[in-house]
Amino acid sequence: MIKIAVAGGVTGGHLYPALAVLSELQKITTIDVLYFTVKGKLEEKVLKKYTYKTVSLDVKGLVRPIYSFANISRILKIINAQKTVKKTLKDFKPDIVFVTGGYISYPVGIIAKKLRIPLFIHEQNVIPGLTNLRLSKVADKVFVSFKSSKKYFKRKVIVSGNPIFINENKKIRLDKKTILVVGGSGGSEFLNKLTCDLSKKMKDFHFILSSGGKELYCSEENIEIKKYIENMADYYKAVNCAITRAGATTISELLYFQVPSIVIPWEGATESHQLENAKEIEKNNLGFVIREKNLDLEDVINKLIVLSNKTRNFKKLENPAKIIAKEIVKEVLK
Numbered sequence: 001m002i003k004i005a006v007a008g009g010v011t012g013g014h015l016y017p018a019l020a021v022l023s024e025l026q027k028i029t030t031i032d033v034l035y036f037t038v039k040g041k042l043e044e045k046v047l048k049k050y051t052y053k054t055v056s057l058d059v060k061g062l063v064r065p066i067y068s069f070a071n072i073s074r075i076l077k078i079i080n081a082q083k084t085v086k087k088t089l090k091d092f093k094p095d096i097v098f099v100t101g102g103y104i105s106y107p108v109g110i111i112a113k114k115l116r117i118p119l120f121i122h123e124q125n126v127i128p129g130l131t132n133l134r135l136s137k138v139a140d141k142v143f144v145s146f147k148s149s150k151k152y153f154k155r156k157v158i159v160s161g162n163p164i165f166i167n168e169n170k171k172i173r174l175d176k177k178t179i180l181v182v183g184g185s186g187g188s189e190f191l192n193k194l195t196c197d198l199s200k201k202m203k204d205f206h207f208i209l210s211s212g213g214k215e216l217y218c219s220e221e222n223i224e225i226k227k228y229i230e231n232m233a234d235y236y237k238a239v240n241c242a243i244t245r246a247g248a249t250t251i252s253e254l255l256y257f258q259v260p261s262i263v264i265p266w267e268g269a270t271e272s273h274q275l276e277n278a279k280e281i282e283k284n285n286l287g288f289v290i291r292e293k294n295l296d297l298e299d300v301i302n303k304l305i306v307l308s309n310k311t312r313n314f315k316k317l318e319n320p321a322k323i324i325a326k327e328i329v330k331e332v333l334k
């Protein structure tokens with residue numbers, strides 16, 4: 001049996017790769033999991049369906065610029081959280097700690113190393129987040145999703161790919177050509193509005209929109225609005241093409257399921273990291289990157305018609321989750 005402590009969440013982009021690795025690990029051996037969550041965030045809702053132990057931390061990410069007044073109380077919360085993490089790890093005594101980034105990963109990773117517990121980290125984005133960059137200096141192994149990330153790390157990294165979370169296997173039947181629209185785990189007002197505009201002009205198409213629960217007044221018959229989709233893999237397999245933001249995990253899923261796509265990066269992302277993720281779609285000839293400022297409805301329609309006429313050829317690729325799970329087993333048994 002492997003005892004593993006995990007952190008990575010706040011957004012789905014960090015959470016699902018961690019869940020994917022745990023699910024692969026479970027296929028190899030029995031596991032005892034302790035998951036550090038952020039109070040009130042997505043992972044607390046999702047993990048209710050699992051039997052993993054959880055410890056909720058009351059932390060918030062630091063705002064930029066880093067020397068802002070608002071960061072004083074946030075830093076105090078991190079210091080407090082570190083005490084909880086230390087006590088929890090000492091009691092739980094994991095064989096290994098695995099984190100997938102986001103601000104909760106920092107206290108967990110740092111304390112793990114202080115307690116001399118092996119630490120593995122995974123980075124989803126092409127441009128690494130601050131937490132993972134800092135943790136990479138002390139981690140035992142660093143996994144990245146894309147080759148293009150290597151240059152950001154001053155150490156050896158393993159290009160594993162981004163673990164793909166597959167939680168159901170329901171066949172979704174669609175009668176019309178269907179376009180899936182996903183604005184990341186929190187949804188996107190920009191993509192919601194775009195879907196509404198497109199659905200009015202593309203009456204022969206059916207739209208499935210994950211709205212993130214954001215308000216949208218659109219009563220077209222050919223648009224199916226879902227607050228959140230639990231079984232994304234089933235939808236990726238069933239639709240003709242997709243429009244998405246460029247969160248790293250979404251991009252990896254589009255590549256894994258070979259979904260022809262239009263990717264519109266969120267312009268507010270730090271260091272334009274979504275734009276860098278998006279480029280992977282064009283590099284792999286899977287679709288188009290469109291910047292918000294260049295968006296033209298007719299152009300999007302023409303591109304969607306081209307993409308939706310492509311034959312979907314889903315060849316089963318090795319799930320990167322397997323690579324990381326095997327490395328975890330190797331580390332624990334060595």
Ligand SMILES: CC(=O)N[C@H]1[C@@H](OP(=O)(O)OP(=O)(O)OC[C@H]2O[C@@H](n3ccc(=O)[nH]c3=O)[C@H](O)[C@@H]2O)O[C@H](CO)[C@@H](O)[C@@H]1O
Binds near residue numbers: 014183248
């Ligand atoms: C606003 C923000 O901070 N965005 C970041 C966050 O995004 P975000 O959480 O939006 O990240 P991604 O787009 O990478 O991943 C979203 C994940 O949620 C899942 N999903 C989404 C919608 C839904 O209805 N159901 C569902 O299960 C997707 O399948 C995917 O697994 O983390 C990513 C990975 O570090 C970063 O690249 C993003 O820039």
